[in-house]
Amino acid sequence: xxxxxxxxxxxxxxxxxxxxxxxxxxxxxxxxxxxxxxxxxxxxxxxxxxxxxxxxxxxxxxxxxxxxxxxxxxxxxxxxxxxxxxxxxxxxxxxxxxxxxxxxxxxxxxxxxxxxxxxxxxxxxxxxxxxxxxxxxxxxxxxxxxxxxxxxxxxxxxxxxxxxxxxxxxxxxxxxxxxxxxxxxxxxxxxxxxxxxxxxxxxxxxxxxxxxxxxxxxxxxxxxxxxxxxxxxxxxxxxxxxxxxxxxxxxxxxxxxxxxxxxxxxxxxxxxxxxxxxxxxxxxxxxxxxxxxxxxxxxxxxxxxxxxxxxxxxxxxxxxxxxxxxxxxxxxxxxxxxxxxxxxxxxxxxxxxxxxxxxxxxxxxxxxxxxxxxxxxx
Amino acid sequence: xxxxxxxxxxxxxxxxxxxxxxxxxxxxxxxxxxxxxxxxxxxxxxxxxxxxxxxxxxxxxxxxxxxxxxxxxxxxxxxxxxxxxxxxxxxxxxxxxxxxxxxxxxxxxxxxxxxxxxxxxxxxxxxxxxxxxxxxxxxxxxxxxxxxxxxxxxxxxxxxxxxxxxxxxxxxxxxxxxxxxxxxxxxxxxxxxxxxxxxxxxxxxxxxxxxxxxxxxxxxxxxxxxxxxxxxxxxxxxxxxxxxxxxxxxxxxxxxxxxxxxxxxxxxxxxxxxxxxxxxxxxxxxxxxxxxxxxxxxxxxxxxxxxxxx
Numbered sequence: 199x200x201x202x203x204x205x206x207x208x209x210x211x212x213x214x215x216x217x218x219x220x221x222x223x224x225x226x227x228x229x230x231x232x233x234x235x236x237x238x239x240x241x242x243x244x245x246x247x248x249x250x251x252x253x254x255x256x257x258x259x260x261x262x263x264x265x266x267x268x269x270x271x272x273x274x275x276x277x278x279x280x281x282x283x284x285x286x287x288x289x290x291x292x293x294x295x296x297x298x299x300x301x302x303x304x305x306x307x308x309x310x311x312x313x314x315x316x317x318x319x320x321x322x323x324x325x326x327x328x329x330x331x332x333x334x335x336x337x338x339x340x341x342x343x344x345x346x347x348x349x350x351x352x353x354x355x356x357x358x359x360x361x362x363x364x365x366x367x368x369x370x371x372x373x374x375x376x377x378x379x380x381x382x383x384x385x386x387x388x389x390x391x392x393x394x395x396x397x398x399x400x401x402x403x404x405x406x407x408x409x410x411x412x413x414x415x416x417x418x419x420x421x422x423x424x425x426x427x428x429x430x431x432x433x434x435x436x437x438x439x440x441x442x443x444x445x446x447x448x449x450x451x452x453x454x455x456x457x458x459x460x461x462x463x464x465x466x467x468x469x470x471x472x473x474x475x476x477x478x479x480x481x482x483x484x485x486x487x488x489x490x491x492x493x494x495x496x497x498x499x500x501x502x503x504x505x506x507x508x509x510x511x512x513x514x515x516x517x518x519x520x521x522x523x524x525x526x527x528x529x530x531x532x533x534x535x536x537x538x539x540x541x542x543x544x545x546x547x548x549x550x551x552x553x554x555x556x557x558x559x560x561x562x563x564x565x566x567x568x569x570x571x572x573x574x575x576x
Numbered sequence: 577x578x579x580x581x582x583x584x585x586x587x588x589x590x591x592x593x594x595x596x597x598x599x600x601x602x603x604x605x606x607x608x609x610x611x612x613x614x615x616x617x618x619x620x621x622x623x624x625x626x627x628x629x630x631x632x633x634x635x636x637x638x639x640x641x642x643x644x645x646x647x648x649x650x651x652x653x654x655x656x657x658x659x660x661x662x663x664x665x666x667x668x669x670x671x672x673x674x675x676x677x678x679x680x681x682x683x684x685x686x687x688x689x690x691x692x693x694x695x696x697x698x699x700x701x702x703x704x705x706x707x708x709x710x711x712x713x714x715x716x717x718x719x720x721x722x723x724x725x726x727x728x729x730x731x732x733x734x735x736x737x738x739x740x741x742x743x744x745x746x747x748x749x750x751x752x753x754x755x756x757x758x759x760x761x762x763x764x765x766x767x768x769x770x771x772x773x774x775x776x777x778x779x780x781x782x783x784x785x786x787x788x789x790x791x792x793x794x795x796x797x798x799x800x801x802x803x804x805x806x807x808x809x810x811x812x813x814x815x816x817x818x819x820x821x822x823x824x825x826x827x828x829x830x831x832x833x834x835x836x837x838x839x840x841x842x843x844x845x846x847x848x849x850x851x852x853x854x855x856x857x858x859x860x861x862x863x864x865x866x867x868x869x870x871x872x873x874x875x876x877x878x879x880x881x882x883x884x885x886x
Contacts, residue, residue: 201679414662418656
């Protein structure tokens with residue numbers, strides 16, 4: 199056991215001493231997390247999209263202000279008329295007699311203008327729908343006020359209070375018939391974590407073993423009272439320590455900088471990544487035993503890690519891929535690791551709901567360990 | 577009881593018999609040189625002695641104990657210096673010494689103390705904290721040697737520890753080894769450098785094609801090769817069949833023959849003048865004849881039919 203820890207710590211120190219490895223451990227994953235997070239952010243998320251509208255409020259009463267608040271409640275970003283036209287090609291003009299007409303029980307009209315192209319886009323529809331909802335809600339509040347205060351005209355304070363109170367009737371909409379998909383940093387962080395952890399651990403592990411075989415370091419260790427298992431697990435332990443450093447860094451950045459909710463499922467995430475790093479380290483060591491020459495090892499590791507990352511859905515949401523590719527993802531450990539992380543981070547699953555993924559990763563790890571012991575070469 | 581006793585070691589790799597029935601002993605305070613050309617079986621023999629390779633047959637005992645019965649004790653009793661620089665090149669000399677000491681089973685504190693001692697003894701104290709990759713070849717060889725001494729072994733196995741370094745660095749290492757032996761350590765030293773075997777080793781075993789052809793002290797080996805001189809004849813021996821020459825087979829034994837040279841040992845009358853006269857009268861064009869005095873090189877030549885440098 200002492201030798202396992204000693205070999206592991208020594209290897210980790212050596213990896214971290216090489217400043218070049220920092221690029222692959224920290225800089226590259228972070229760059230890709232940022233880039234891919236922006237590329238796949240959620241443009242169609244109805245709860246988050248807030249299209250902007252210019253509001254020219256000419257109303258001389260209070261209902262214009264109430265209506266502005268209602269527009270905000272309905273998910274429109276209200277801009278003043280002096281904002282640049284590029285910021286919001288659509289707008290609403292509230293007429294000066296808006297309040298007066300409503301209080302006089304006369305129909306009041308709002309003017310909606312669109313300075314965009316001739317062909318309406320999806321944002322036009324979204325703005326139109328939200329505007330309509332805001333009008334309906336305003337009418338609803340007026341009716342509610344009339345019922346609550348019979349014979350009294352509506353007041354700004356009374357309508358504002360109604361706006362703040364929870365709605366009597368609401369619709370809770372959920373996805374029906376299809377699963378939501380991870381988007382933004384919640385997609386790019388686990389994807390790149392899985393890809394770079396796999397890639398780095400394979401390459402560092404394979405190249406280190408190949409180099410130590412070439413230089414005779416492994417043979418020298420075997421001369422001492424070091425068993426084959428100690429040599430193997432010492433090397434794997436070192437790689438797992440290195441993976442832990444990378445994981446801790448990326449998870450911390452995800453939680454505290456990118457706003458990905460890691461904390462609520464941290465135990466499951468950590469357990470998944472420990473298992474996954476064990477699988478990757480065992481495979482890296484196995485490649486080092488099978489292949490001589492560091493350059494050849496690096497080439498083979500790249501040829502394994504990159505397709506495995508693509509297949510697993512690290513580069514694009516797997517939901518976009520055809521069904522057979524979604525099934526193929528389960529043939530690689532990256533697929534199971536990413537599946538578990540998405541379940542934990544995006545879908546709020548607990549450890550009990552990712553046991554299949556954990557079991558599959560454990561099976562990969564055991565198989566890789568057996569193979570590494572079988573093909574152990576010094 | 578011998579510190580090291582290897583008996584009848586054999587090892588085969590497929591069709592190749594790499595080591596064939598090698599037996600040798602090393603005593604405390606003795607340097608035993610295993611001399612042979614590349615591919616003779618030296619490293620394979622050493623690998624079986626240090627437990628890296630399991631022999632097909634034969635037995636190794638260190639201080640009377642076998643690997644099979646006492647693997648831990650046997651390993652602790654010996655230090656091995658591999659032919660390659662088996663070090664972490666990114667780590668300093670001190671870090672390497674401490675690491676290999678701890679792998680050999682000594683505590684962190686002892687490793688620190690022992691590393692400082694060895695760095696002094698090896699003349700590397702002033703470069704102790706530099707990465708090994710920045711050391712010269714000779715300095716790397718010294719650290720390579722030091723790593724095998726961290727746990728104070730009683731038997732040291734050195735596999736060509738001076739390959740590829742300059743004469744001065746080689747002399748430093750050989751002096752250091754002499755100092756270790758003076759303190760009672762037993763050393764098994766493989767080399768293909770004749771002069772190292774001649775100047776360093778108390779006893780020498782000559783190995784070729786996996787077989788130990790002869791062993792003994794330098795003087796014994798010279799006698800083993802015969803007291804007589806050898807004669808190296810330069811000339812045109814292309815297609816020649818000296819055994820068919822009249823009276824040649826009765827007067828000389830052929831040690832080595834190439835297209836341009838013939839090395840022979842006299843049979844019977846060793847008188848140099850008569851031998852020279854006979855050789856100059858051979859039925860081929862003879863350009864030069866050289867007399868070779870008995871030496872380890874000549875012994876090696878007689879035993880193996882080739883020079884060590886070939």
